[in-house]
Amino acid sequence: MKKNDHENLIKELMEKYRVIIAENRELILADLLRTSQIPSPTFHEQKRAQFMKDRFIQNEFTSPYIDDYGNVCAHIKGRLSEKKILICASIDSPFRADIDHYVQIEKDKASGVGIADNATAAATLVSLPEIIEKCGIRYDSDIIFLGTTESHGRGDMNGMREFVRHMDSPPDYVINLMSTQLGRIDHFCRSVVRCDIECNLEDMEEDFWKHALHTNANNIITELVDHLLGIPLPSKPSTTLNIGIISGGKSYTEPSLKAEVHIGVKSEKNSLVNQVIEDIKDCCADVGARYGIKLKLNFFGRQHAGGLHFSHPMVKNAACIVKQLDYEPSVATSNTQMSVTSSKGIPSLTLGITTGKRIRHKNAHVNLSPIADGITQILILLDLIEKGYCDEKTK
Amino acid sequence: MKKLNNWLENNTFQHSQFWDLKKLVEKKEERNLKISLCFPTLNEEETIGKEIILISSELKERYPLIDEIAVIDSGSTDNTQAIAEEYGAKFFLASDYLQEEGKMKGKGENLWKAIYLLKGDIIVFIDSDILNIHPKFVYGLLGPILYNDPIKYVKAFYERPINLGGGLLGSGGGRVTEILIRPLFAQFFPELAAVIQPLSGEFAGYREIFEQLPFPVGYGVETSQLIDIYQKWGLDAIAQTNLDERIHRNQSTKALGKMSFGILQTFWNRLSKYKGIDNISLENFSMINVETDENKTSKIITRKIVEQERPPMIEVEAYKNRK
Numbered sequence: 001m002k003k004n005d006h007e008n009l010i011k012e013l014m015e016k017y018r019v020i021i022a023e024n025r026e027l028i029l030a031d032l033l034r035t036s037q038i039p040s041p042t043f044h045e046q047k048r049a050q051f052m053k054d055r056f057i058q059n060e061f062t063s064p065y066i067d068d069y070g071n072v073c074a075h076i077k078g079r080l081s082e083k084k085i086l087i088c089a090s091i092d093s094p095f096r097a098d099i100d101h102y103v104q105i106e107k108d109k110a111s112g113v114g115i116a117d118n119a120t121a122a123a124t125l126v127s128l129p130e131i132i133e134k135c136g137i138r139y140d141s142d143i144i145f146l147g148t149t150e151s152h153g154r155g156d157m158n159g160m161r162e163f164v165r166h167m168d169s170p171p172d173y174v175i176n177l178m179s180t181q182l183g184r185i186d187h188f189c190r191s192v193v194r195c196d197i198e199c200n201l202e203d204m205e206e207d208f209w210k211h212a213l214h215t216n217a218n219n220i221i222t223e224l225v226d227h228l229l230g231i232p233l234p235s236k237p238s239t240t241l242n243i244g245i246i247s248g249g250k251s252y253t254e255p256s257l258k259a260e261v262h263i264g265v266k267s268e269k270n271s272l273v274n275q276v277i278e279d280i281k282d283c284c285a286d287v288g289a290r291y292g293i294k295l296k297l298n299f300f301g302r303q304h305a306g307g308l309h310f311s312h313p314m315v316k317n318a319a320c321i322v323k324q325l326d327y328e329p330s331v332a333t334s335n336t337q338m339s340v341t342s343s344k345g346i347p348s349l350t351l352g353i354t355t356g357k358r359i360r361h362k363n364a365h366v367n368l369s370p371i372a373d374g375i376t377q378i379l380i381l382l383d384l385i386e387k388g389y390c391d392e393k394t395k
Numbered sequence: 396m397k398k399l400n401n402w403l404e405n406n407t408f409q410h411s412q413f414w415d416l417k418k419l420v421e422k423k424e425e426r427n428l429k430i431s432l433c434f435p436t437l438n439e440e441e442t443i444g445k446e447i448i449l450i451s452s453e454l455k456e457r458y459p460l461i462d463e464i465a466v467i468d469s470g471s472t473d474n475t476q477a478i479a480e481e482y483g484a485k486f487f488l489a490s491d492y493l494q495e496e497g498k499m500k501g502k503g504e505n506l507w508k509a510i511y512l513l514k515g516d517i518i519v520f521i522d523s524d525i526l527n528i529h530p531k532f533v534y535g536l537l538g539p540i541l542y543n544d545p546i547k548y549v550k551a552f553y554e555r556p557i558n559l560g561g562g563l564l565g566s567g568g569g570r571v572t573e574i575l576i577r578p579l580f581a582q583f584f585p586e587l588a589a590v591i592q593p594l595s596g597e598f599a600g601y602r603e604i605f606e607q608l609p610f611p612v613g614y615g616v617e618t619s620q621l622i623d624i625y626q627k628w629g630l631d632a633i634a635q636t637n638l639d640e641r642i643h644r645n646q647s648t649k650a651l652g653k654m655s656f657g658i659l660q661t662f663w664n665r666l667s668k669y670k671g672i673d674n675i676s677l678e679n680f681s682m683i684n685v686e687t688d689e690n691k692t693s694k695i696i697t698r699k700i701v702e703q704e705r706p707p708m709i710e711v712e713a714y715k716n717r718k
Contacts, residue, residue, distance in 0.1 A: 026483065030452030033445050037527070058457075102526045102642070105444030107474065107481050 006389070010324050013380045020135045021372045028127045028371060031055065033105065035123035036115045039097035042155040045070050048091050052126050052147050059129045069162040070149035075142060076129065083141035085385055086171035087128065087378070088160065089121035089178070090151035090337055099362065108368050116359035120179035120366050122147055124353050124375060131375060141386055144171065151337050156301045160337040164344075173314065173385050174348035175378060176338040180359050182370050182377075183327040186350035187315045188307030189339035190266045191273040195280060197224065198296040199248075201257045216255035218248045220291055225261055227283040231276060237268035241276060266335070270305050303335065306343035314347050314381075314390040321380050325373045347390065351377060398630075403589045406539075406546065406634040410531040413538030416458040422541045429462045431515030432533060435505035435596075437469040439523040440478055446521065446528045447482040453530040460534065465513055466523070467505040487512050493713055499703055502596075503616035510605050510708045511717065518605060522596030526642040536599040539634040547632040548600035548624050552591035553641040569594070570648075575655050576618065579662055583670060584622060586630050593621055594658075597638070604628065606714070610705040614654045615661025619704075622665045653700070656682040660702040 021028070040048035049072040056064035056074040064074035072091065093114035095101075103112035125145055132143075149159035164170065178184070199217040225243055233239045241263060248259025263280070267273045277299060284295040308315050310331055319329040334350055342348040353374035356366035384390055413419055423430065432450060436443055447464060454460045466479040467487045479486045489505045490498065492512060506520060517540060519533055536549045572594050580587045587593065594617050608623050610616055624633055646654075666672040682698045708714045 024456075026448050026452040027456055029448045029482075033449055103445060104441050105448060105478070105482075106440070107444075107477055 007320065007324065010321055010380055010384075013383055014321075014324055014376055017135055017376045017379045018372060021131060021375050024131060024134055025372065027130060028123075028375070029105070029110075029368065031127045032110060032115075032120060032123040032371070033103050035126060036103045036110070036112055036119035037101050039095070039099070039101045040091055040093045040114070040119075040122075041095060041097050042092040042150055042152040044097060045092045045149045048122065049147060049149065052091065052122065055126045056129065056145070059133070067163065067166070069159050071159045071163050072147040073163070074129065074145045076132070076139060076145075078139045078141040078143065080140040081142050083172040083385070084144065084169065085139075085141050085382065086144045086146060086174045086341070087125065087382075088146040088148055088174065088176050088337070089125045090118045090149075090159070091122045091147040092149055092151050092155060092159075093117060093119065094152050094360065095362070105368075109365050110368055111363060111365035113362050113364070116179045116356040116364040116366050118151075118177075118179050120353050120356075120371070121177035124177055124371070124378075128375070128378065132379070135379065137379070137383075139382070139386055141172075143382070148337060154300070157303075157337045157340055160340045164340050170344065170346055171341065172346070173390065174338060174341045174346055175381065176336055176348065176350040177378070178336060178350055178352050179366060180352050180354060180356040181330070182352045182354050182374050183322050183330050184334075184350065184352040185315060185318045185322065185329055185331045186334035186336060186338065187310065187312070187331060187342075188268075188333040189303060189305060189335055189342050190268055190333050191270040191305035192301060192303040192335050192339070193265050193273050193277060193299055194301035195263045195265070195277075196260060196298045196300075197221070197263070197280075197284060198260045198298075199224075199258065199293065200296065201293065204293070215291060216249070216257070217259035218256040220287060220293070220295075221246060221248060221259040221261050223290075224283060224287045224295065227287060228261075228263065228280065231279045231283070233276070234272065237272060239265070239267035239269070239272045239276065241265050268305055268333070273302075303339040304343040306339065306345065307333070308342070308347055308349070312347065313392060314349060314385070317384045317390055318349055318351065318377070318381055321377045321384075325377060327370075327373070349381075351381075399586060399589050402586075402630050406631070407591075408535070408539045408549075408634060408636045410535030410538070410636055410638050413534050413542075416454070416460060416530075416534060419534055419538060419541060420458050420460050423460060423537075426541065428516045428541075429514060430460060430517045430519065430537065431463040431465065431509075431513035432461050432519045432521065433506070433509040433513060434464075434466045434479075434484070434521055434523040435469070435502050435509070436466050436471060436475050436479070436523045437502075438471045438473045438475060440471075440473040440475050442525060442528070443475055443523050444478040444482055446523055446525065447479060447484045449528050450521075450530060450533055451483055454533055460537065461519075463514055465509070467509050467512065469500055469502070469505055493711065495713070496705070496711060499612045499705065501612040501616075502614075503610045504612040504705065506616055507610035507612070507705045507708060510602065511711070511714050516602055517599060518602060519599040520597065522643070524643050527640060532597055532638055532641075533599075535636040535638050536597060539636060540599060540601070543634070545631050546634045547604045547628055548620075549598060549634045549636055550590060550592065550621070551595045551597035551638045551641070552635050553595070553638045571651050571655055571658065575658060583662075583666060584625065587621055587625055590621060590633070590635060592635075593618060595641075597641075600624075604632075606709040607707050609707055611657075611661045611702050612705060613702050614657030615664075615702050618658050619661045619665060622662075622669070626669055652684070653682060656700045657702045660700060661704075664702075664704075 245262040249256030322329040354370040465485040
C-alpha cells in the first residue's frame with residue numbers, strides 16, 4: 001500500500017471514530033468516574049475487578065470472568081479467530097484504600113487519587129467494548145480485554161505474568177494501556193531487577209556487641225551504599241543502578257538495629273543486569289564480612305529486555321496514527337507490564353490514553369478532551385492489525 | 396403503633412430491589428410517564444459535573460429512565476453553570492423565572508420553580524453536594540413509585556459518614572434530624588417518626604403532589620413536605636428507600652444551628668395549621684446567639700429568621716397558563 005493510501009485510510013477511520021466517540025462522551029466519563037472512585041491498592045483489587053466484570057456483563061459479553069489471580073477478563077470472539085489481540089491495563093493503584101478517592105470533574109479536567117495511575121486506562125478498557133459496538137465494528141480476530149492485578153512494586157506484574165502463562169496460546173499482538181501521556185509509544189522494555197537489602201542487628205548475640213561497640217545498622221547500610229555506587233556501569237548499552245529507598249533507625253540517641261536499602265537496576269541488555277546482580281552480592285558479602293554479619297538480600301521483579309525495533313510496522317503505524325491525531329509521538333523504552341509479552345517476542349506496545357499532570361500524586365489530574373483521541377488511536381491500531389498492516393511480512 | 400410497623404414493613408425499600416433498569420424503563424413506558432431530574436445548586440462546581448455525568452450516562456443514555464436533567468441555581472459565583480452546561484444539563488437561574496411572584500432565594504425556591512420549569516410527570520430531586528453519587532440515588536427513589544400505585548412520594552435514607560477533606564468519619568451526619576426533628580415528630584406527628592431521614596435532600600414524587608404543596612424557600616422545605624403530604628394524602632402515599640451511604644461535606648455546627656431555626660419556624664407553622672396550636676407567635680422568631688469577638692468580649696447577637704413560603708404552584712397564574 002502506498003504511503004498516501006495508508007495515511008488516507010487512517011484519516012478516514014479517524015473521522016468516523018471521532019464522531020461516534022464524541023457522541024458517547026458521557027458514557028466514557030461515567031466509566032472513568034466509577035472506576036477511579038473504587039480504591040484498588042495492589043493486592044486488594046477485588047472491588048474494582050468486580051465492577052469491571054459487571055460492566056462487561058452489561059455490554060452483553062457472554063462470559064466475562066475473574067481468574068485465580070484476580071485479573072478481570074472478557075473476550076470478543078472474532079469471525080475467523082485468525083489472530084488473538086490482547087488489550088490490557090493494570091487495575092491496581094499505588095494508593096492506600098483509606099485515602100479519599102472521590103473524583104472532581106471540571107470543565108475539561110478530572111482530578112483525584114490514582115486517576116492517572118492507572119484508573120483512566122482501566123476505565124478505557126471497560127468502555128472499549130461498548131464503543132466498538134457503537135462504531136459497528138466486527139473483528140475477524142479474537143479480542144481479549146484484560147484488567148491485570150498486582151502490577152506495582154512487590155506485586156511484580158504477577159497478574160499479567162500468570163494470565164499470559166495460563167493462556168492456551170500466546171496472543172499475536174498486545175496493546176497495553178496507560179492513563180498518560182497520550183502520544184507515548186513504548187516499544188521496548190529494558191532488563192530490570194529490584195533488590196531489597198536488610199541489615200538486622202536485633203537478634204545478634206551479646207558477643208557481637210562486645211566487639212562492635214560503635215556499630216549500628218545505619219552505618220553498615222551507608223557503607224554498603226558507598227560500595228554499591230562503586231559498581232562499574234556501562235553507559236552503552238545504558239545501565240543504571242538506582243538507590244531508591246534507604247530507611248532505618250528509631251531515634252536520635254539509640255543506635256539503629258535495623259536498616260534497609262531498596263535498589264532498582266535497569267539495562268538494555270540482560271547480561272549486564274546479571275553482572276550487576278553478582279556485583280551487588282559481592283558488595284554485600286564484603287561489607288557483611290567486615291562487620292561479622294550477614295546482610296539479607298532479596299532480588300525480585302526480574303524482567304528481561306525485549307521488544308520491537310522502531311522500524312517494526314506496529315510501531316510505525318502507531319506513530320503515524322498519533323501524528324494524524326495531532327500529537328507528538330514519543331517512541332521510548334519503558335518498564336510496564338508489556339515486558340511480560342515483549343520479552344517473549346510477542347509484538348507489544350504501550351500507549352497512553354490522555355494527557356495529565358502529577359500522575360503519581362494524590363492531586364493528579366487528567367484532561368478529558370484528549371481521551372476521545374486516546375480511544376480513537378486504539379480502534380485504528382486494531383483495524384490496522386486486523387488488516388495485516390502491522391505484520392512484519394508486509395514491510 | 397401497629398399501623399406504623401406495617402408502614403415500615405411495607406413502604407420501606409432497598410435500592411437493590413430496583414437494579415433491573417430494563418424492567419424499570421419498561422414500567423415507566425407502560426405507564427406512559429415522563430420523568431425529570433432536578434439538581435438544586437449554589438456554588439457546587441466540585442460535585443455537579445460528576446453527578447450529571449453519572450446519572451445521564453446510565454439513566455438517560457444507556458437506560459432511558461430520565462427524560463430531562465436540569466440544574467436550578469440560586470446564583471452561583473463559581474463554575475457551576477459552565478460545568479452543568481458542558482455535560483448536557485439544562486441550566487436555569489431561579490431568579491430569571493416567575494419574576495412577577497417576587498424575589499426570594501433559597502433551596503426551597505429552586506425546588507418550587509422546578510415544578511414550573513420541568514416537564515416530567517414525576518420529578519426527582521437530588522442534592523448536588525453528594526461525593527459518592529451513583530445511579531441508585533435516582534432509580535432507588537423511582538422504583539417504589541413506578542411499581543406501587545398508591546405510593547406518590549419517596550424519600551431517601553442512608554448512612555451519612557462525613558468527609559472532612561482527607562478521609563471519612565463514620566458518624567456525625569443527621570445531627571439536626573436526631574436532635575430536633577425526631578423529638579418534634581415523636582411529640583406532634585408520631586406517625587412520621589418512622590421516616591428514617593426526614594431531612595434527606597433526595598426525594599421523588601408525582602407532579603400532582605408537588606404542585607399542590609406550599610414551599611418554604613429555605614431550610615424548612617423537606618420538613619413541610621413530609622407533614623403536608625401526610626396530612627393531605629396519608630401515610631400510605633409516602634415511602635422510603637435505603638440508598639446505603641451518602642457522603643457529603645461536613646457542615647459546621649453554627650450552620651446547622653441556623654438551619655434548625657429555619658426548620659423550627661416551618662414546624663411551628665404546621666403545628667398551627669394542623670394541630671391548632673397557634674399561641675406561639677412567629678412575628679419575632681429570632682435566632683439568639685452569644686458570640687465572642689477578637690477582643691474576647693461576648694455579646695448577644697440576634698438575627699431575625701424569616702422562613703418565607705411560596706404558595707402551591709397550582710395557584711400561580713403563569714403555571715396555570717403553562718398547563
